[in-house]
Amino acid sequence: MKDVVNTSVVFFGYALVAIFAQNAIFTRALGVSRLVHLVGDDRTSSWLFGMQLCITQALVAPLAWYAGSWMAPLPFRAPLRPLMYALCIAVVCIAEHLVLHYTALPWRDTLLHLVPLAGLNSCVLGTVLVERTQSFTRVQSLGFGLGSGAGYLLAVLLVTEGRHRLRSRAIPTAFRGMPVALVYIGILALAIYGFTGHSVIL
Amino acid sequence: MKKSTAQRILQDPEKYAHHDRVFLNNPVVMQGMGLAPLVVIATTGLNAGMLAVAVTLMLTPSRVLACLVSRLFPLSEDPDKEQLQKMLLPRALVYSLSAAVVYLAVYPILNALFGTNLLSLGIYLPMLVVEPLLTYRFGRVQEPLHKAVSKGVRITVGYVLLLLVLGCVREWLAAGTVFGTPVGRYALLPVARMPAGGFIVLGVLCAVWRAAVTRRRAYLEKEARDLISVHDQKEAERKE
Numbered sequence: 003m004k005d006v007v008n009t010s011v012v013f014f015g016y017a018l019v020a021i022f023a024q025n026a027i028f029t030r031a032l033g034v035s036r037l038v039h040l041v042g043d044d045r046t047s048s049w050l051f052g053m054q055l056c057i058t059q060a061l062v063a064p065l066a067w068y069a070g071s072w073m074a075p076l077p078f079r080a081p082l083r084p085l086m087y088a089l090c091i092a093v094v095c096i097a098e099h100l101v102l103h104y105t106a107l108p109w110r111d112t113l114l115h116l117v118p119l120a121g122l123n124s125c126v127l128g129t130v131l132v133e134r135t136q137s138f139t140r141v142q143s144l145g146f147g148l149g150s151g152a153g154y155l156l157a158v159l160l161v162t163e164g165r166h167r168l169r170s171r172a173i174p175t176a177f178r179g180m181p182v183a184l185v186y187i188g189i190l191a192l193a194i195y196g197f198t199g200h201s202v203i204l
Numbered sequence: 205m206k207k208s209t210a211q212r213i214l215q216d217p218e219k220y221a222h223h224d225r226v227f228l229n230n231p232v233v234m235q236g237m238g239l240a241p242l243v244v245i246a247t248t249g250l251n252a253g254m255l256a257v258a259v260t261l262m263l264t265p266s267r268v269l270a271c272l273v274s275r276l277f278p279l280s281e282d283p284d285k286e287q288l289q290k291m292l293l294p295r296a297l298v299y300s301l302s303a304a305v306v307y308l309a310v311y312p313i314l315n316a317l318f319g320t321n322l323l324s325l326g327i328y329l330p331m332l333v334v335e336p337l338l339t340y341r342f343g344r345v346q347e348p349l350h351k352a353v354s355k356g357v358r359i360t361v362g363y364v365l366l367l368l369v370l371g372c373v374r375e376w377l378a379a380g381t382v383f384g385t386p387v388g389r390y391a392l393l394p395v396a397r398m399p400a401g402g403f404i405v406l407g408v409l410c411a412v413w414r415a416a417v418t419r420r421r422a423y424l425e426k427e428a429r430d431l432i433s434v435h436d437q438k439e440a441e442r443k444e
Contacts, residue, residue, distance in 0.1 A: 081311035118296035188403030
């Protein structure tokens with residue numbers, strides 16, 4: 003029983019750290035290029051994208067943990083790392099694609115379209131690389147992976163809301179769109195430093 | 205300005221601007237690609253330089269490799285829903301895995317060039333393999349090989365230019381130096397070395413760049429109009 007409680011505490015603790023203190027967007031800018039496109043694209047649902055990303059992160063985390071452990075003793079692991087992790091992401095994306103293809107889940111067509119966008123994303127690969135750099139255990143990796151996905155969704159919703167409010171005519175033309183969104187993300191990131199400080203390991 | 209250039213500008217100003225990936229349609233400023241390394245890693249001229257070399261070595265070769273392999277999963281000009289569902293994932297995998305394969309060859313070169321300094325790029329160096337800068341093409345129509353090379357080179361130049369400008373500006377603001385050489389007495393904005401400062405400085409730089417693009421485009425269109433009208437006048441005088 004004690005082990006179950008300990009594992010749950012570690013899992014949720016790391017998930018919370020990934021959502022707030024080490025948010026993928028605000029502290030490491032992981033997947034920010036996709037975010038900027040996503041908030042300007044009214045055809046793609048931020049919720050569905052965020053959900054797909056969370057699922058992918060949670061599935062990739064254990065797979066990448068095993069791949070990382072397998073690679074650890076290899077002398078040429080540094081150049082091999084992105085290929086191995088990209089293969090892990092590929093396996094998860096293909097599995098998600100097959101599940102969606104052969105079932106009649108709601109929003110099936112949209113999700114099929116989102117699988118490659120949410121999978122081959124620097125948020126997913128970046129999170130996996132952070133987990134390896136910081137030598138997380140399997141449970142920590144799983145919690146951090148899921149939390150990163152949820153943190154990304156939180157960032158998308160905050161930036162989408164901000165973007166709706168940043169349509170004022172008072173904003174100079176050159177700043178409208180992406181430039182003002184970047185400044186806004188920067189200010190939100192500063193607010194997070196106010197709570198946690200800034201000591202992120204790259 | 206040549207007459208043919210003026211005609212191209214007047215015929216389709218959007219297409220002319222779209223073709224220029226260095227200034228008028230810079231991949232970062234106009235399309236928001238490759239932002240993560242810019243925001244977090246491009247804090248000094250040296251970091252920006254290392255990243256620039258990495259992107260130069262990776263972008264065009266990976267695009268060419270992906271272009272060749274993705275012929276197995278071609279995407280037409282106006283793909284229907286079924287084709288998109290069938291082709292999008294394999295194409296995305298081809299583009300990312302091609303970049304990862306090219307990274308295998310590029311990493312030893314970077315290691316030989318920069319040694320332990322390379323560690324300061326952290327996770328952002330391997331992360332290049334999924335950067336939209338290298339992989340965005342998977343959702344677009346299949347491109348021929350010569351276009352992959354020419355666009356790859358132009359995008360590389362545009363990205364590297366912005367990378368170096370941002371790296372130098374952030375180093376100057378955060379430490380009062382450029383490539384380690386003191387410029388001015390004070391560090392004007394120490395927060396520029398953090399990701400939050402990176403977002404803000406990049407946002408301001410993008411706005412300034414976009415304003416310059418708007419002015420440049422207006423200037424080019426006016427120049428092209430003037431040149432064509434002078435040319436037409438000369439033609440008319442010659443006929444008389």
